[in-house]
Amino acid sequence: KSVGSDVDRRIAFLVVVVSIVFFRISNLVTSKYIETPPRAASDPWRWRNLFVSWIHAILCGSWDIMCFTAYPEMLEDLDGHMNYFTYTLVAFSTGYFIYDALDMFFNNRLLQDWGVTLHHIIVLICFIYSIWTSYATAIVCVALLVEVNGVFLHARKLMQIFQFSFEHKIYVLNKYINLITFVIFRGGPISRVFYEFAYKCPAFNLPLRGVFIFLTVAMACINVILFWRLCKSDVLLTSRRKYVKENS
Numbered sequence: 027k028s029v030g031s032d033v034d035r036r037i038a039f040l041v042v043v044v045s046i047v048f049f050r051i052s053n054l055v056t057s058k059y060i061e062t063p064p065r066a067a068s069d070p071w072r073w074r075n076l077f078v079s080w081i082h083a084i085l086c087g088s089w090d091i092m093c094f095t096a097y098p099e100m101l102e103d104l105d106g107h108m109n110y111f112t113y114t115l116v117a118f119s120t121g122y123f124i125y126d127a128l129d130m131f132f133n134n135r136l137l138q139d140w141g142v143t144l145h146h147i148i149v150l151i152c153f154i155y156s157i158w159t160s161y162a163t164a165i166v167c168v169a170l171l172v173e174v175n176g177v178f179l180h181a182r183k184l185m186q187i188f189q190f191s192f193e194h195k196i197y198v199l200n201k202y203i204n205l206i207t208f209v210i211f212r213g214g215p216i217s218r219v220f221y222e223f224a225y226k227c228p229a230f231n232l233p234l235r236g237v238f239i240f241l242t243v244a245m246a247c248i249n250v251i252l253f254w255r256l257c258k259s260d261v262l263l264t265s266r267r268k269y270v271k272e273n274s
Contacts, residue, residue: 033108038117038157045121046128052078053129063187071133075126076183082122083176089115090170100164104218105227107164113157116166119173120153145248148241161229165222168215172249175211178204182260201260208253216246 056074066073093112094100100107127146130136136143149169156166182197182204190197223230223238230238 033110033113033160035157035160037110038113041114041117042121042124042157045118046125049078049082049122049125052081063189065189066187071135073187075129076180076187079126080177080180080184082119083173083180086115086119086122086170087173087177089118090167090173093167100167104164104168104222105162105229108160112163112167113160115170116153116156116163119170120150120157123149123153141248145245148245151241152238159229162222162227165219165227168222169219171211171215173211175204175207178207205256205260208249208256212249212253216242216249220246 053074056077057070060077062070062073093115096111097107097109100112123146127136127143127150130139130143130146152169153166155161156163178200181200185194185197185200192198220239220242223235223242227235227238
């Protein structure tokens with residue numbers, strides 16, 4: 027059902043605030059009740075930040091899959107389809123990215139982690155536009171499918187922090203699931219979002235269309251770099267370590 031004009035924007039703003047508070051509390055609970063792993067002792071902020079990001083990926087990845095399961099017709103009308111289930115998902119995720127940007131700001135990480143900062147700027151521009159205009163929410167839901175991969179991407183780093191062996195069965199299984207879901211749930215959605223922004227979305231004027239195409243291309247570049255780093259670390263270097271081990 028396309029009901030973009032019927033949604034109450036105030037609900038989205040409320041969900042954004044609730045989301046910010048929820049993730050802040052998640053950070054505090056993590057800090058108080060989960061002991062910092064020895065490997066993260068020199069930088070406990072990064073460990074907590076990663077753990078909260080993992081929580082966001084699990085929640086939003088699951089929520090997003092439910093959106094497309096409950097409303098498969100979204101795929102036929104990505105720019106116009108709207109309902110509160112998808113609208114509040116976008117608002118909830120927006121709250122997380124605002125929280126994370128603030129967390130980075132107050133801990134002087136914006137410049138140090140400039141890649142993440144750039145990612146958050148791109149995401150927030152797109153998400154806030156969708157919330158404010160009640161338009162292209164389903165396209166944002168397509169983009170949020172990347173969080174399905176985020177579950178395994180963050181789990182990979184968490185296992186490294188907890189000093190899982192690279193040969194550990196769980197680590198190896200997660201490594202391959204991460205690479206497969208990266209291609210499916212990052213490459214696929216970003217390609218579809220680019221198509222929608224370039225050839226659909228009749229409400230976009232030319233300058234606005236250009237801005238969103240540029241942002242999508244920038245996001246694609248970030249993910250290509252990230253995928254190369256993953257392949258280099260989890261495929262090339264792993265193969266090299268195995269070769270050295272077998273021939274030593």
